[in-house]
Amino acid sequence: MTKPINASFQEIIKLDVGKVKNVTLENEYAIFTNHLTKKFKDFTAVNDLNLKVEKGEIYGLLGPNGAGKTTVIKMLTSILNPSAGDAQVLGEKIPDGKVAPKIGYMPQETGVYLGLTVDQNLKFYGRVFNLKKDEMEKREDELLRFVDLLDWKNEMVENLSGGMKHRVSLACTLIHQPELLFLDEPTVGVDPELRVSFWDYFNQLRKKGVTILITTHYMDEARHCDRIGFMQRGSLIAEDEPLKLLEESGEDSLEDAFLVFSKRDKNRRKRVVS
Amino acid sequence: MKFYRVMAVSRKVFRDVANDKRSLAMLFLAPIFAMCVFGLAFSGDVEDVNVIIVNQDQGYTSPMGDTTYLSETIISNLDTKVLNIKNMGNVDEARQQVIDGKASAVIIFPENFTQNALLKTQDPSYPDSAEIIIQGDDSITNIKNSILQTVNQALSDTMTAEGVEPALKITSDPIYGKDAEFIDFFVPGILAFVVYLLTTILTLITFVGERVNGTLERVLASPVTEGEVITGYALTFGVLGVVQVALLLAVAILAFNIIVVGNVLLAFLAVAILAISCQALGILLSSLAKRPEQAIQFFPFVILPAFLLSGVFWPIQAIPAWLRPFSYLVPPTYAADACRAVMLKGWGLTKIWPDLLALVIFALLFLGLAVWSLKRGKN
Numbered sequence: 001m002t003k004p005i006n007a008s009f010q011e012i013i014k015l016d017v018g019k020v021k022n023v024t025l026e027n028e029y030a031i032f033t034n035h036l037t038k039k040f041k042d043f044t045a046v047n048d049l050n051l052k053v054e055k056g057e058i059y060g061l062l063g064p065n066g067a068g069k070t071t072v073i074k075m076l077t078s079i080l081n082p083s084a085g086d087a088q089v090l091g092e093k094i095p096d097g098k099v100a101p102k103i104g105y106m107p108q109e110t111g112v113y114l115g116l117t118v119d120q121n122l123k124f125y126g127r128v129f130n131l132k133k134d135e136m137e138k139r140e141d142e143l144l145r146f147v148d149l150l151d152w153k154n155e156m157v158e159n160l161s162g163g164m165k166h167r168v169s170l171a172c173t174l175i176h177q178p179e180l181l182f183l184d185e186p187t188v189g190v191d192p193e194l195r196v197s198f199w200d201y202f203n204q205l206r207k208k209g210v211t212i213l214i215t216t217h218y219m220d221e222a223r224h225c226d227r228i229g230f231m232q233r234g235s236l237i238a239e240d241e242p243l244k245l246l247e248e249s250g251e252d253s254l255e256d257a258f259l260v261f262s263k264r265d266k267n268r269r270k271r272v273v274s
Numbered sequence: 275m276k277f278y279r280v281m282a283v284s285r286k287v288f289r290d291v292a293n294d295k296r297s298l299a300m301l302f303l304a305p306i307f308a309m310c311v312f313g314l315a316f317s318g319d320v321e322d323v324n325v326i327i328v329n330q331d332q333g334y335t336s337p338m339g340d341t342t343y344l345s346e347t348i349i350s351n352l353d354t355k356v357l358n359i360k361n362m363g364n365v366d367e368a369r370q371q372v373i374d375g376k377a378s379a380v381i382i383f384p385e386n387f388t389q390n391a392l393l394k395t396q397d398p399s400y401p402d403s404a405e406i407i408i409q410g411d412d413s414i415t416n417i418k419n420s421i422l423q424t425v426n427q428a429l430s431d432t433m434t435a436e437g438v439e440p441a442l443k444i445t446s447d448p449i450y451g452k453d454a455e456f457i458d459f460f461v462p463g464i465l466a467f468v469v470y471l472l473t474t475i476l477t478l479i480t481f482v483g484e485r486v487n488g489t490l491e492r493v494l495a496s497p498v499t500e501g502e503v504i505t506g507y508a509l510t511f512g513v514l515g516v517v518q519v520a521l522l523l524a525v526a527i528l529a530f531n532i533i534v535v536g537n538v539l540l541a542f543l544a545v546a547i548l549a550i551s552c553q554a555l556g557i558l559l560s561s562l563a564k565r566p567e568q569a570i571q572f573f574p575f576v577i578l579p580a581f582l583l584s585g586v587f588w589p590i591q592a593i594p595a596w597l598r599p600f601s602y603l604v605p606p607t608y609a610a611d612a613c614r615a616v617m618l619k620g621w622g623l624t625k626i627w628p629d630l631l632a633l634v635i636f637a638l639l640f641l642g643l644a645v646w647s648l649k650r651g652k653n
Contacts, residue, residue: 077495081652095652097497105495109488115290124289127282128496156293172492182495 027091030055030180030211031076035085038071038234045071047234048085053227058202058212060222062258063231069215070108071234073182076213077105090180101129104178108185110169114158118149118168121157122175129176136175143171146201162189170198181205183214187221199224219254228254230261237265275505279498283506290480291514297476301514305468305522312464312587313457313530320420324358324377325410326368331387344391344404344432345383351428351435356420372411379410379421395438450619451533458533461526462613463586465545468522469515470584470606473549474576477511477556482569485560500648504557504641508550515549516542535620544612544626547633551605554640561647580606608632 031053038046046068053059061069074080076087078095092099105111112121122143126136144150147167152160157168166189173181187195195218202212202224214225222228222242229239238245238261242254249257291297331345352359360377362368368380383406391404406425412418433440451458484490493503519542526532559576563569580586583593584606590598601607612629615621623630 074491077491079491079494079652083653097499100495100497103495105492107488107491109486109491111488111492113286113290113489114483114487115293116286117293120286120289120293124282124286125492125496127285128279128493128498130276130278 027088028055029053029088030057031059031087031089031213033072033076033085033087036072036075036082036087037084038068038075038080039083044234046075049234049236051229051236053211053213055211056206056209057226058206058214058224060225060228061213061215061231062217062219062222062228062254064217067231068234069231070184072231073105073184073213073215077103077182079105101176102179103182104173104176104180105182106169106173106184106186108188110165112157112165112168112172115156117154117156118144118160118171119153121168121172125172126175131176139175139177140171143174147171163191163194166190167194179210181210181212181214183212185215185217187216187218195221219258222254230258232262232265235265237261275499275502276497279502280506280509283493283498283503284509287480287507287510288514291476291510301472301476301518302521305464305472305518306525308468309461309464309522309526310529313460313526319456320416321355322358323356323379323417323421324360325379325381325421326360326362326371326377327381327383328362328365328368329383330385331383332385332389334388334392342388342392344388344436347435348383348406348425348428348432351431353424353427356424369409372409375411378414378417379408381421381425382407382409454533454618457526457530458618459614460587461523461530461532462541462617463584463610465519465522465541465613466548466606466609467580467584467586469518469545469549470552470580470609471577472518473511473515473552474556474559475573477507477553478559478563478569478572478576479566481507481557481560482563482566486565494648500645503648504554504644507553507557508641511553512546512550515552516546519545532617534617536616536618537620537622538617540616540623540626541613544609544616544630544633547630547637548605548609551633551637551640554637554644557644558640558647561651579604583607584610586610602632605633605636608636 029052031051033049033051036046036049036051037044049068049072051072061072063069071080075082076089076094078097078100081095087094089099090102113124116124119140122140123136126139131139140153141150144153147170149164149167149171152164157165160168166186170183170186173183187198190198199221202214206212206226216222225242227240228242228245229236230245231237238248238257240248245254245257245261246252249260251257251260291301327349329345329349331343333341333343335341349359360371362371365380365382368377368382371377372380386402387404387406389404390400390402393400394403406429408421408425410418410421430440448454481490484493490503494500523534523538523541527534559572560569563572579600583590583597583601584604585593585601586606590601590607593601608629612626612633615626615629
């Protein structure tokens with residue numbers, strides 16, 4: 001304690017409470033970003049983003065192509081370094097390797113090896129996370145059953161359909177039982193039936209306490225999320241539970257709600273400029 | 275750096291190659307095919323050159339009364355494997371054959387050929403020398419040189435047989451490479467070339483795939499570091515390079531009976547280090563390509579410098595002096611040199627270490643740059 005002696009008791013208490021509160025706050029969140037910014041040369045992909053995702057929730061990032069959703073995920077998974085600001089993922093400051101074993105990342109481009117079999121893909125990602133042989137077999141069996149690919153275990157991934165590749169990709173993401181999932185457009189090209197079962201599974205994972213940050217441009221799908229953040233031009237323009245967003249915008253669908261918020265955001269910008 | 279993660283990457287790369295029959299064929303059959311094609315077709319020896327001999331030699335009748343035709347002896351000594359000989363009586367008609375492209379040269383023995391030759395040998399003050407006139411199509415230097423060489427050889431054989439000892443003589447007494455043929459020079463070079471080429475191209479394509487398919491991102495989001503990715507790749511391609519070379523060497527020894535006087539393990543070592551730098555080069559180049567098709571555009575830049583400068587197909591001394599420094603900037607130069615020294619001269623580690631050191635420096639440089647390029651991609 002380096003406070004001067006004449007400082008009042010109250011001051012000291014206030015300071016300490018503030019400090020403690022601050023620390024616990026950031027740690028409580030699965031994801032906590034602080035003015036997170038990413039620039040590619042002159043283009044700002046993510047602009048001053050303050051995102052808070054609580055542990056155990058499914059948070060959906062929604063927005064048009066180029067809104068910066070993928071860039072946010074890539075920074076949070078340490079694939080890209082932020083240009084400014086900082087972020088904590090599961091209490092660890094990123095970019096850092098410490099948090100990597102606890103997160104699972106499913107890239108948009110499926111991120112599976114086409115020249116390997118389903119089994120070889122899963123084994124590779126399992127080995128990367130140092131899964132032991134017995135555990136690996138067990139996990140693999142469970143996951144393949146879930147994504148309904150048990151019969152395709154020894155098939156080369158390049159011979160599978162687009163939807164099947166996505167299922168392999170999801171299985172690879174989950175092999176090491178991550179606490180936090182980053183799913184970048186996981187349901188693109190997945191048929192409606194399977195999409196429903198994906199969401200069932202995401203809900204099951206949430207019940208187990210897994211946090212999920214998901215990007216999607218299927219607006220109707222986003223209603224499964226606990227909370228939604230609308231992204232536009234690298235910034236969050238609105239954030240709340242799906243129903244509250246509908247309420248606030250006075251619209252019936254999230255798509256229309258997005259348009260309302262987007263318009264408001266544009267007007268606000270205009271006002272700032274003028 | 276964690277060993278299990280490096281091994282996971284290495285195993286994965288190995289599986290990826292082993293699963294793909296085309297990659298396997300490219301790695302193991304293409305080099306053998308290339309060696310056979312180049313080794314047999316590109317031996318550098320010229321054969322079956324059409325020449326026309328116009329022999330006007332009247333011979334020389336000695337005071338004893340017997341007539342000698344030195345020209346005929348020389349003609350009979352010409353190597354008929356190299357030259358397809360046709361005889362004609364008229365110089366103009368023979369020249370016409372060359373003009374029409376039906377023959378490469380006319381070899382003319384003038385009327386007084388034997389006479390001048392014998393008289394000049396007996397009396398050096400005799401005014402006229404014996405001459406063989408070759409009028410030919412000199413536009414293909416290889417052919418021109420082999421005609422000259424063949425005639426020269428026949429000439430000196432004849433003189434030796436006739437008991438005429440030349441005043442000046444060159445004796446070749448090889449220290450290394452006794453009985454070496456072109457293939458013996460060529461095989462060690464092609465070992466280096468093949469490993470350089472296939473490793474660079476295969477990693478380039480594989481790694482562009484990693485970038486495009488999102489697997490690289492998934493791996494980098496996992497605990498695997500950039501250094502572990504590159505070490506894993508290096509391990510696999512180092513091993514594959516050695517297997518490739520061992521197979522190629524086995525075929526070269528069995529089919530072409532090439533000379534191997536040194537310890538081939540040293541050649542393997544050189545090639546393994548070369549493979550490690552080449553895979554790093556492939557990864558480095560992959561950062562410049564966004565799609566696999568773009569990677570293909572780099573092939574000429576990968577192939578040509580090594581093909582022209584590394585001394586695989588012809589010695590570095592055959593490259594213009596101003597270009598030669600660039601030879602030392604392409605890694606296969608050192609590997610080819612080391613393999614040749616080991617296989618043809620039997621040199622050991624104490625003599626080839628400068629080559630190995632250069633290869634290690636290249637490997638470290640490229641590995642470092644490859645890691646840097648992956649890290650730079652994050653910004």
